[in-house]
Amino acid sequence: MIAKKVFTKCLNKGLTMAFAESMTGGALTYEIVKNPGASKVTPGGIITYSTQQKIKSLHLDPSLFEQYDVVSKEVAEKMASAIKQIMKTDIGISVTGNAGPEKQTNTDSLDAWIAINFKGNIWSYHLEFHELTRVQSIKKTVKFIYEKLDECF
Numbered sequence: 001m002i003a004k005k006v007f008t009k010c011l012n013k014g015l016t017m018a019f020a021e022s023m024t025g026g027a028l029t030y031e032i033v034k035n036p037g038a039s040k041v042t043p044g045g046i047i048t049y050s051t052q053q054k055i056k057s058l059h060l061d062p063s064l065f066e067q068y069d070v071v072s073k074e075v076a077e078k079m080a081s082a083i084k085q086i087m088k089t090d091i092g093i094s095v096t097g098n099a100g101p102e103k104q105t106n107t108d109s110l111d112a113w114i115a116i117n118f119k120g121n122i123w124s125y126h127l128e129f130h131e132l133t134r135v136q137s138i139k140k141t142v143k144f145i146y147e148k149l150d151e152c153f
Contacts, residue, residue: 002146003031009153010041010091017149018087019045020058020079022070023097023112027142043087048079054096058082071096073113073124080115080122091152092117093145099129099137112141118152 010017019028019042029045032038048054051070055062060078068074076094084092097112110129115122127144129137 001031002143002150004035006146006149007032007035007038007041009150011037013153015041015091015153016087016089017042017091017093018083018089020054020083020092020094021045021047022049022054022079022095023099024095024138024141025049027138028093028095028145031142031146043089046083046086054079058086071098071111071113073115073126076113076115077117077122077124080117084117090118091149093149095141095145097127097137097141099134099141100132101134110137112137114141114145114148116145116148116152123148123152 021028026047032042046057048057051065054060058079059082064075064078076096079094080092083094094115095112098110100110112127114125125148127141
């Protein structure tokens with residue numbers, strides 16, 4: 001899988017990464033930690049499934065959620081910056097989304113926002129999950145994120 005390629009690139013370049021995961025529930029971090037030497041690439045990650053955990057564990061300002069939906073570009077970007085700072089890594093990656101099958105309160109669609117914070121840049125991406133199951137949505141998101149990470153370096 002592409003995650004192994006990203007892991008090897010990070011290992012060879014001495015880069016570290018950490019994930020702030022919501023809808024993927026640890027699947028992103030798992031793709032790294034299943035590799036021998038994972039501790040050289042990631043110190044860990046944080047699963048912040050609820051808004052309250054995003055506030056508590058990532059130290060996000062509660063007013064952020066008054067201004068923006070929990071599944072938004074703005075929240076994803078703040079999550080990526082927060083995890084990078086908390087874990088003191090080169091790369092911070094976040095995902096906040098709604099994999100379904102029901103839509104979350106105050107959301108109109110099944111989708112995800114992703115952010116990658118690396119080298120002073122933040123890249124944001126939006127995915128939609130038309131006709132996908134919950135598991136398919138999560139798998140699509142994990143694959144997409146690792147593809148985007150591969151393009152970063």
